[in-house]
Amino acid sequence: MIKNNSFFSGARFYFLSLLLIICLAAGTSSFAASIGELNKDIAGGETSASEQKASSSALDSQAVKEKNKYEMGLLADLHICDTNLKAVNDVIAAINRIGVDSTAILGDSCKEIGTEKEFDLAVKTIRKLKGKIFAVTGNHDYIYADRKNGDKKVRASASVKKHKLERFREAFGQKSNYFAQKANGYLLIFLSADALDAKPLVTLSGGALKWLENTLSKNKEMPTIIFCHAPLENTFKAGEKLGMRGSSAQPADKLEDILKGNKQVFMWASGHVHIKPSGKHYNSSANLWKNQIRVIHNANINNSAKYFNTLTLTTEYVIVRTYDADKNSWLKKFERKVGHNGKFVTGDGKDDDEKDKDDEQEKDKDDDDEDRDKDDDEQDGNDNDDKDGNKDEPVDLKGIVTPGLGEVKVRDGAWGNVIGKLYSGKFVDIKSVEGDWYIIDYDGKKGYILKQAMVTNSGDNSKLKKMETTATVDVNPAYGLNVRDGAWGDKIGKLSDGAKIEIIGEDGDWYKIKYNGKTGFVYKAYVDVPKASAKRASDDKNKDDSPAKPAAAEAKNDDKDKSKDSDGNSKNQTAANGTKGFEKSGLLNVPERAQRAKENGPLGHSLCGPTSLAMAMEFYGVDKPTVKVAKETKTLSAGGGWQGTYCGNILTAAKNNGFKGSYQKENMTIDSLKAITESGRPVIANVNTQGYWGSGHYMVVTGVKDGKVYVNDPWQGGQRTYSFASFKAQWATRNERAIVVQP
Structure with missing residues (x-):
């Protein structure tokens, strides 16, 4: 038996070897193409290897290989607002005409402080770009609170920054705020400013730095380009007010350690410092960092300057070109070829050893108040002190660590060493104020806590x-x-x-x-606290296991004249089931709620699922606060921390509230939504709203008519409509999943 097994093993090996030789003889190109299909996109952040299931990157597509190059557009500091919207649209139109494979958005898409209104306009505008979009954050996109102290910006709390980073990531369908892609043999790395407690304007978190080092160490043989909002230190003339530290990517020392150990990184594309083509260091020898990395500066966009760069990735070098969208022409003198060592290819552009001809150019100017905001300069000055002007705040204060924030670090000085932590809801006596910090007594020592992490009695003039x-x-x-x-x-x-x-x-x-x-x-x-307009079902002395029924549902239906409209259609087709039925508009009268309402606290931006369930239950007469429902769906932990929302938990919470007939289903159709809502039952749809919610979003479908789907959208509250095509596109990404809420 042993001999027979050995024989068959040998025969099997011989047969497989012969088959391999035949395959190779048939042509190595098809074999190589098969191997190419095994390449993976490199996911960023905390994504595990098991989650990286995508096939070969779209950036390494056959089309790219056939033309042997990959085209990218670069846009920085768009500062999108009503006053410069035309300029931005002109630039986007120019990029679309040129035809690129992708566009990198290099930060500061938002005009000023990144409010919801600013952000929505920015995303809507950027989405006009054709091709793939890769976006990183800038300081205007996430570090400021949605309010000002007079004319000065105020740094946001850690929880608000975290929300804005999450919002940004979801809007552009990115798994993380730092990620990588492969394109035509190159590794493209995208780094968002993402630190939550750093002083400089553009700072990478410890997690981002660790990921960067790990990613580079695994891809030593791939020429690499990094895209970040701010340039590397000392590769330009720093602004007089911001200074080098505030104008460049930080922490500079740690970045230097990582980059010097990874010579495959040869290019760094950035914005932030608003250097136009007329600027001395737009293209100069100063742009070569440590004789290794070529920094490509990108101008800000405004009504008087519509410049942008493109990168053409070939197998041997990268061609950098500058386009003037105002004149619809290329600026030939700025065309340059950069080799994989960061140096200009001989005979093209300027050689690093040449005399810098840019000395003859006009000095860098940027007097456009649309894009270099004086608030940044004054507030974040040379040392980025970030003053908020509260110099007269009393020292005899009482405060509470902001509810919902989780833990807050206590330091031994302003941005000093961490000596401990306090948790949300903890009350403290504030001894004094120093800049952005409250000083407290922490275990017998002086402790510093960021103002943004505290709610105090300062300025509370409210009367009882x-x-x-x-x-x-x-x-x-x-x-x-x-x-x-x-x-x-x-x-x-x-x-x-x-x-x-x-x-x-x-x-x-x-x-x-x-x-x-x-x-x-x-x-x-x-x-x-219950709403004054309705009692809780729990207050009902005759409470049973079924949801409370509204008065309209308790009315008898034997009066045919009242139960039908002028066309003879039933107004309340399922009154026996406890629904409120249709309004004359043909839509379910589902109460509206906004997930970001003040009473939902700082984590309201993540409560779309609980808010949708709360709306559906209130439709039946069960009125509960959204935060309470969020704990029942396990979106919020018992301590108030965010945990995410799963469809199964929404369904369980619905049943626990008496809606025993509720069910979850996938592969549903718009026809089924129409039938269910017409029968008087609201439906919670799980969708992906065109990239705004990369991790999913929930909305309540209230009806289908006239070729449109009507929903109560918890994001801003109120009703929205979608065409069938638009809704189906969003719904399909979540397997047409929905939860029908019914008794």
Whole structure:
């Protein structure tokens, strides 16, 4: 038997070897093409290898190989707003006419502080580009709060920055804020400014640096180009106010260590410093970093300057060209070929050893207040002090670590060493103020906490408002809710999670309550207050396992004249099931909610699923606060931290609230949505709204008519409509998945 096995093993080996020889003889090109299909895109961030299932990168497509080059457009500092929208559209139109395989957006897409309005306009405009879009953040896109202190910008809290980074990533369908792609034999690395607690304007997080080092170490043989908002240090003339540190990518020392150990990196494309072609260092010997990496500066876009660069990636070098979209022509003198060593290819462009002819050019000017915002210069100055002007704030303050923020670092000085941490909901006495920091007593030592991480009693001039209602404590059971003798007062007791309280007044961020025969104050964020317009089902003495039914549903349907409209159609086809039925418009009268409403706190931007379920339940008469529903769907943990929303958890929460007949289904159709909503049942659709929600979004379908799908969109609240084609395109990415909410 052993001999026979050996014989067959040998025969099998011989047969396979012969087959391989035949395949090779048939042509190596097809074999190489098969191997090429095994190449993977390099995912960024925390994405695991098991998640990287994409086939060979689209950037290494057959079309690219056939033309032996890959074309990229570069756009930086668009600062999109109404006043420069035409200029940006002109540039985008020019890129589309030229025809590129992809465009890199190099940060500062938003005009000023990255509000939702600014961001929505930026994304809508950028999406006019044809071809693939790769985008990185700039300081205007994520580091500022959605408010100003007078005319000065205010740095956002860590949670707000995190939200804006997540928003940016999802809008452009990117797995991470740092990622890589392969194109025509090159490795393209995209690095967003993503640090949450750094002082310089453009700073990479520790996670980004670790990922960068790891990615480069695994791709030593691939010529590499890095795309980032800010240039490398000392590759240009720094702005007089920003200084070199504020004008270049940080941390410069750690970047230097990584890049010097990876000689395959030969080019760095960036914006931020607004150097136009007329600028001395737009194309000069100063652009060559450490005799290794060629920095390609990209001009900002405004009504008087519509310049952009393109890169042509060939097998031997990269061609850099500058285009003037105002004159619709190439600037020939800036065409250059950059070899894989960062040097100009001999005979093309300028040689690094040549005398710098740019000295004859006009000095770099940028007096356009649309794109170099004086607030940045003043606020983030040479040392980026980021002053917010609150010099007169009193030193006798009381504060609370912002609810929903999670943990906050305590340092031994402004941007000093971390000496500890405090958690959301922790009350502290603030001893003094130093710039952007509150100084507290931390374990007998002086501790520093960022202002943005705290809510204080500073400037709270609100007067006590009368209010009478009952409410429920909604807090982490492990900690309970402190009762104080006044707003920001001393602690006099504690309430447990689920405790019923009687509210008798409202004072700013506090509710005044009755407590042990006296009065006390509790922080609003941890109190679940019902809406005055409706009682909770739990307050109903005759509560059963079914959802509460609205008055319209309890009405008898034996009056035919009242139950039908002028055309004889039923107005309330499923009254027995507890629905409110159709309005005259032919749509379900589903109450509207906004996930980012103030009462939902700083994590409201991630509550589309719970908000959709809350709307569907309120349609049936079950009225619960969105934050409460978010805990039932496990979107928020018991302590208030965000965990994501899964369809299965939405379905479970619906059933736990009495909607036992609810179900989840995939591969549904618009016809099925029409039939279900016409029968009086709202549907929660799981979609991907054209890249705005790369990780998915939930909306409530209220009806289908006249070739459109009508939804209640929780993102901003209110009703939206989609054409069948648009809705199907978004829905298909989530396998046409939906949850039907019904008793």
